[in-house]
Amino acid sequence: xxxxxxxxxxxxxxxxxxxxxxxxxxxxxxxxxxxxxxxxxxxxxxxxxxxxxxxxxxxxxxxxxxxxxxxxxxxxxxxxxxxxxxxxxxxxxxxxxxxxxxxxxxxxxxxxxxxxxxxxxxxxxxxxxxxxxxxxxxxxxxxxxxxxxxxxxxxxxxxxxxxxxxxxxxxxxxxxxxxxxxxxxxxxxxxxxxxxxxxxxxxxxxxxxxxxxxxxxxxxxxxxxxxxxxxxxxxxxxxxxxxxxxxxxxxxxxxxxxxxxxxxxxxxxxxxxxxxxxxxxxxxxxxxxxxxxxxxxxxxxxxxxxxxxxxxxxxxxxxxxxxxxxxxxxxxxxxxxxxxxxxxxxxxxxxxxxxxxxxxxxxxxxxxxxxxxxxxxxxxxxxxxx
Amino acid sequence: xxxxxxxxxxxxxxxxxxxxxxxxxxxxxxxxxxxxxxxxxxxxxxxxxxxxxxxxxxxxxxxxxxxxxxxxxxxxxxxxxxxxxxxxxxxxxxxxxxxxxxxxxxxxxxxxxxxxxxxxxxxxxxxxxxxxxxxxxxxxxxxxxxxxxxxxxxxxxxxxxxxxxxxxxxxxxxxxxxxxxxxxxxxxxxxxxxxxxxxxxxxxxxxxxxxxxxxxxxxxxxxxxxxxxxxxxxxxxxxxxxxxxxxxxxxxxxxxxxxxxxxxxxxxxxxxxxxxxxxxxxxxxxxxxxxxxxxxxxxxxxxxxxxxxxxxxxxxxxxxxxxxxxxxx
Numbered sequence: 001x002x003x004x005x006x007x008x009x010x011x012x013x014x015x016x017x018x019x020x021x022x023x024x025x026x027x028x029x030x031x032x033x034x035x036x037x038x039x040x041x042x043x044x045x046x047x048x049x050x051x052x053x054x055x056x057x058x059x060x061x062x063x064x065x066x067x068x069x070x071x072x073x074x075x076x077x078x079x080x081x082x083x084x085x086x087x088x089x090x091x092x093x094x095x096x097x098x099x100x101x102x103x104x105x106x107x108x109x110x111x112x113x114x115x116x117x118x119x120x121x122x123x124x125x126x127x128x129x130x131x132x133x134x135x136x137x138x139x140x141x142x143x144x145x146x147x148x149x150x151x152x153x154x155x156x157x158x159x160x161x162x163x164x165x166x167x168x169x170x171x172x173x174x175x176x177x178x179x180x181x182x183x184x185x186x187x188x189x190x191x192x193x194x195x196x197x198x199x200x201x202x203x204x205x206x207x208x209x210x211x212x213x214x215x216x217x218x219x220x221x222x223x224x225x226x227x228x229x230x231x232x233x234x235x236x237x238x239x240x241x242x243x244x245x246x247x248x249x250x251x252x253x254x255x256x257x258x259x260x261x262x263x264x265x266x267x268x269x270x271x272x273x274x275x276x277x278x279x280x281x282x283x284x285x286x287x288x289x290x291x292x293x294x295x296x297x298x299x300x301x302x303x304x305x306x307x308x309x310x311x312x313x314x315x316x317x318x319x320x321x322x323x324x325x326x327x328x329x330x331x332x333x334x335x336x337x338x339x340x341x342x343x344x345x346x347x348x349x350x351x352x353x354x355x356x357x358x359x360x361x362x363x364x365x366x367x368x369x370x371x372x373x374x375x376x377x378x379x380x381x382x383x384x385x386x
Numbered sequence: 387x388x389x390x391x392x393x394x395x396x397x398x399x400x401x402x403x404x405x406x407x408x409x410x411x412x413x414x415x416x417x418x419x420x421x422x423x424x425x426x427x428x429x430x431x432x433x434x435x436x437x438x439x440x441x442x443x444x445x446x447x448x449x450x451x452x453x454x455x456x457x458x459x460x461x462x463x464x465x466x467x468x469x470x471x472x473x474x475x476x477x478x479x480x481x482x483x484x485x486x487x488x489x490x491x492x493x494x495x496x497x498x499x500x501x502x503x504x505x506x507x508x509x510x511x512x513x514x515x516x517x518x519x520x521x522x523x524x525x526x527x528x529x530x531x532x533x534x535x536x537x538x539x540x541x542x543x544x545x546x547x548x549x550x551x552x553x554x555x556x557x558x559x560x561x562x563x564x565x566x567x568x569x570x571x572x573x574x575x576x577x578x579x580x581x582x583x584x585x586x587x588x589x590x591x592x593x594x595x596x597x598x599x600x601x602x603x604x605x606x607x608x609x610x611x612x613x614x615x616x617x618x619x620x621x622x623x624x625x626x627x628x629x630x631x632x633x634x635x636x637x638x639x640x641x642x643x644x645x646x647x648x649x650x651x652x653x654x655x656x657x658x659x660x661x662x663x664x665x666x667x668x669x670x671x672x673x674x675x676x677x678x679x680x681x682x683x684x685x686x687x688x689x690x691x692x693x694x695x696x697x698x699x700x701x702x703x704x705x706x707x708x709x710x711x712x713x714x715x
């Protein structure tokens with residue numbers, strides 16, 4: 001009897017243990033999400049597609065989709081769990097401004113300062129945000145969710161996370177993964193559009209080399225840039241303030257250690273945390289929905305609209321410029337930000353048609369203007385829709 | 387630096403100076419609503435009904451009113467000191483607190499040492515005992531007045547007149563702001579409220595969320611696109627104008643400096659317009675000149691860039707070296 005009692009006791013415990021394992025709670029959705037996570041890791045490791053982002057996000061997706069019994073303070077949505085504590089940076093929106101601090105500290109705005117008219121390309125490419133916003137409204141999303149989806153077109157992961165955390169926290173996972181995925185796919189999405197809307201003659205335009213920018217101008221840029229943009233759109237202060245502050249640390253020449261920390265260890269730490277927790281937030285039950293598919297479709301469209309708007313705007317702008325000052329429309333795509341990938345795309349497509357026409361430095365102008373433009377656009381959406 | 391640049395900086399400073407500053411401090415507290423005659427209204431923790439005073443924190447940060455004073459006498463602003471150290475004196479952002487005007491201060495932090503029947507004015511003073519943060523004239527014995535209420539309809543809740551009173555006070559009718567903490571509206575934003583709201587918003591104007599309103603008026607996002615793109619363009623055009631001028635000023639300044647130093651202006655322009663490759667070549671040449679003096683194969687005044695070649699050997703390759711080569715002492 002005692003033996004039987006022990007065996008049934010052991011069996012009950014084993015059954016209970018099995019109930020706690022992920023195998024007992026596994027669903028089809030979890031397996032799909034784990035496969036998506038593995039795909040991200042595959043693309044990052046073997047194809048070298050945005051590995052800094054896709055490795056943490058891919059592994060985060062796998063972490064977030066190991067099923068468990070609720071109540072053990074394990075999941076990213078369970079209050080008090082380690083993942084939940086790390087996720088607060090995404091939910092409350094303090095990771096994105098820290099990343100912007102690092103971006104500011106590593107970005108050289110010289111190309112933009114030397115040729116300030118390139119800023120307008122960065123503005124034109126933000127049309128992708130509002131094009132996607134209109135399409136999202138047509139797809140039946142409420143205005144706040146449409147705004148959060150539209151920001152994918154800004155091609156700026158931290159901005160997308162910041163805005164969706166405020167306007168549509170339920171869609172944050174889908175929006176963040178969509179934004180980062182399409183940023184990784186910039187070399188695939190943009191070149192066909194760039195070729196479609198430009199003639200061979202336009203692709204061969206050689207631009208004037210950028211002039212040398214003095215350190216004084218570089219110091220003025222973050223201070224004046226912040227004052228002008230933040231006074232106009234105060235809701236963009238968290239992003240714009242940190243971006244320009246980081247750049248001031250870099251350029252002022254007296255805070256080298258702070259700048260190195262901001263663009264080195266700090267941004268690395270925050271990138272790890274933001275990628276991992278955004279990935280973990282894509283739990284199958286919250287992520288595998290019809291809305292997520294719609295968001296992915298809208299994200300792709302927003303990138304296409306932004307690229308088209310940037311290229312067409314340069315062509316339009318060229319109508320008013322003297323022959324020697326024309327802009328190569330192949331740098332129009334760089335206005336979508338996605339720093340520095342879209343600038344690299346401009347350079348690579350340019351080199352296909354003229355092996356000596358290096359567009360990289362010229363494309364960096366609209367590229368960093370796109371960062372400023374998308375932060376301003378995020379501030380406007382936040383001001384209007386929150 | 388040119389005069390134009392100084393002007394831009396000055397304009398920026400003026401813009402900043404003109405911007406209103408908002409601090410999260412005791413200065414953000416407002417007397418928000420008072421009830422003088424309480425016969426069938428809010429009860430204190432002892433189950434008694436008294437007149438009450440509601441304070442409102444207008445700021446976006448928590449404010450501690452511990453140490454502040456409330457009085458009904460202009461000549462004695464320190465009549466009742468709100469005790470320090472009570473956690474309940476911390477008013478959360480955009481929240482309220484109620485003080486009982488029962489002249490029984492021994493009953494706790496929120497029971498003041500005067501009643502409202504004898505009060506025609508209230509003064510809330512900061513913890514230094516000098517600065518009156520907010521004051522209120524209570525129209526005791528004055529009238530007649532309209533009494534306000536709010537009704538719900540398809541446009542949200544709206545404030546409407548609901549009868550009148552011959553004089554104040556009238557039982558269970560409070561005197562409060564129409565919008566919490568604000569002076570806007572008729573009679574400096576104050577009204578007699580038939581629905582008293584201690585520790586709550588005086589009038590809840592239930593309106594649709596901004597996002598819903600936006601979708602209602604702009605179902606296709608066209609207005610949003612035009613407005614927002616205009617703002618983005620304005621922001622970046624402003625930057626463009628400013629930096630175009632700063633760039634010009636910088637170039638002019640460089641020219642002037644060069645002229646003073648005796649360098650021809652054309653030479654400066656050429657130097658400014660030189661492509662990046664030229665600078666890269668000069669930098670590498672200088673590096674070689676400073677670091678590797680043997681690079682001068684002809685004479686000291688000529689810089690030569692030689693292609694660096696090193697014979698490959700697996701013995702010297704780093705990739706095959708598992709550990710550092712031991713040093714012989």
